[in-house]
Amino acid sequence: MTLIDKKLNRRSFLKVSTLAGGGMILSFSWLAGCKPTAEEVLTMPDEWFEINSYIKIGENGAVTLFNPNPEFGSNVKTSLPMLLAEELDVDWKYVFVEQADFYPERFDRQFTGGSQGIRSGWKPLRTAGATARHLIVAAASQAWNVPADEITTNAGTIEHKSSGKKAGYGEMASLAGTLEVPDPESVKLKEIADFKIIGNSKKNVDGIKIVTGKPMFALDHKVEGMKYAAIVHPPAFGMKLKSFDKSSVTSLPGIQDAFEVKVFKDDYSRNFFDTTTFPEIIAIVGNSTWEVLQAKKSLKAEWEKAPESTFPMAGRGGQAMDIKVPEGLENSSSHKEKMAEYITKPGNVLRKDGDPEGAFKSAARVLERTYSAPFLAHNTMEPMNAFADVKGDKAIIYAPTQAPELIRQTISSSLGIPLENVQINLARMGGGFGRRAYSHHLTEAALISQKIQAPVKMVYTREDDMSAGVYRPTYAATYRAALDGNNNLLALHVKAGGIPESPIHANRFPAGAIDNYLAEGWQIESNITIGAFRAPRSNFIAGAEQSFLDELAEEMGKDPIDFRLELLKRAETNPVGENNDYDPKRYAGVLELVREKSNWSSVPNGVSRGVSAYFCHNSYVAEVVDVSIKDNQPVVESVFAAVDCGIVVNPDAAANMGEGAIVDGIGNAFFGEMAFENGAPTKTNFDKYRMIRHSEAPKKIEVHFVDNKEDPTGLGEPLFPPVFAALGNSLYRATGKRLYEQPFQPQIMQMENLRM
């Protein structure tokens, strides 16, 4: 048994009470035992890592566990309750999982993102489960008049062996509900070796609902008297609404009204996740989705260029700063020119070890390469949408959002109603990938409902969704390596930037492994809005770094895995500099595991392979991609991934997540691209924006987990960043050409006679 190591915060609580119909409910809220660095989760406030949940045990023994986090497909709705169930010691068969809706008082810190669901829930949820078990045991001890430490539990039953007394949890639950909650610091957690649920795959608790098409998404929601709304936003970044002719649509069948919606109050200090490309849009309200979608096409609106503007944004300490939105209609071609210019200029020094300038001067040879990638649209399968019912000073919202807490403040301000009167119910999300951390769609629906004084369901078309911004930024990175006459690595220099942010993680590998190291960043401002996208920044820089290391290894005549392991050995035994934010041993561990699992040195006939490894969200991943060339096209035959994310709670679901991240990475590396002409996105639907499809997915994916006893870390994101380089490096071996620019597919099309 281990005592939990956790400092309780003032706002934490554990509360037990009896249920109306008999049984007990344990509710709790406390700060998570671990906090990700600000870099990993952008500027999420620490409080988001509070965990809130419930355990209900009915008199009949049925156990209901509430999933506190919004579900977007990472399966937290199954895996978080597994943590509770493990320590509670119940049979998973009798566990019911409910989605915790957003209740202002109880679930006030819910967030899905930053791959932190399991990591932050690990100790709090287990402690809660153990506390509930403790209460059941204490109740039995009282009821049977035997010492608590002689009572054992097993799969939802309690037993006192020497007296032969036995009961189900349900029989003790009502009594347990009247007892004093123990000090959580004194509640003991199971030893890892005693786990029965954690580490054993459990099926998705919503599987049957999904395969039978039950309503689960906000888009499926309907209430009596509900209206439907569509929106029309400016056609380009840098444009705004001038005027529109309401009568162009209100005479159409089924159309009730059309009006302007202003998302923010003028003086509202936005928060970091309030990103909204078009704060003024037109709403069209009517009797059915099809009618409002049709009316969109007939709407006569005039748009004009938006002048440079600013808006107030609340900083971390509460002080507001003015954020500038530049004017202008931007183009991808001019983006490229500007980036090429910044590549040649000095950047901001983010980290410097040793004497990189001197080393480059004395180098016998310098290898320099520049990598780039375009903007990406998230393209969640379910477009942005929200249901809202605003009556008087109360609002009920039902919507897909990764971060209900922050948007609640915005909605309260925009509607002009008290914060506590805004109730956000959490719908299952048809994908998130970071996009739904930005929840202005909720505010829009709420404002529409307030205006028409009726419940409304607002839906974006795919075109609205794809052209509304909040993209993954476009980036470029230049890597330089200085080699001496004997091919020894003297120095490494990385300079990377983007529009509008730099992708650099200056303290990550290979920092710490090279004596002379320089990292610089740059950024170019833009009015194109960006947002977190599966593994922000890592999703580009990993591809650049790991492609460069591959080429460097080749220049140095080394095996790419051996070369990385040598660097990691150096970082482990004699690290350079400070604040290296990775564990070189665990990093090396995944490379060794992928070498073994892919049978690295015996490459199958007709196959070319590439490797890559990266660390983010506290997890380590190495991947090997095998490609072949068929009919002049690359085919991804297999992908092998080795993952160290600590203890894996739900292995099959974790593998599914990993496979998805790999497919996502291969898709974006080959095809992903958003471009602009005169401020307008050039792609607005799947006919032009190419998504990876069934036939392009790897034929086989193996996800292997390092078996260790470390506390769990992130999983939803870490398998994504390394794929880009593993694919690029394998394509190089297949084609003889290094790919420096994403997406790869257009360049592959230009290569004639691909080598077989």
Added chain:
Amino acid sequence: MAQFNLNINGNSMNVDVDPNTPLLWVLRDHLDLVGTKFGCGIAQCGACTVHVDGEAVRSCSYPVSVIEDKKVVTIEGLSETGDHPVQKAWLEHDVPQCGYCQSGQIMSAAALLKKNPTPNDEDIANAMNGNICRCGTYTRIKAAVKTASQSL
């Protein structure tokens, strides 16, 4: 507006809608059959796939006026209790992530297996290429189609 009598999942249903209304929105807004999803509206993603006389069609691009007396089956009507071999195989492989694309995937797979009970990888890819899964569950989809094929 016009009256249409539709045969959906074996039931006769009446709607009064604009004849150009796509079947997708008739199902979702007028008949409360919301298992069929909206993804793109232009027959590019497959989220809205249903069966019309046994053929997998994209209901977002299928006007209600052309259905006439054809039989429409949606995910809700694929089986009584979710025990169609394709649904069972989907559960066995725990295919879904967010789940949004999956009713369309299942309808495409069921239509494929009806025509070709023993598809090879290429047949599966051809039949399933119109269904995007943003979460990237393709390898599981392929495995589940094969499992379903064996249990037919």
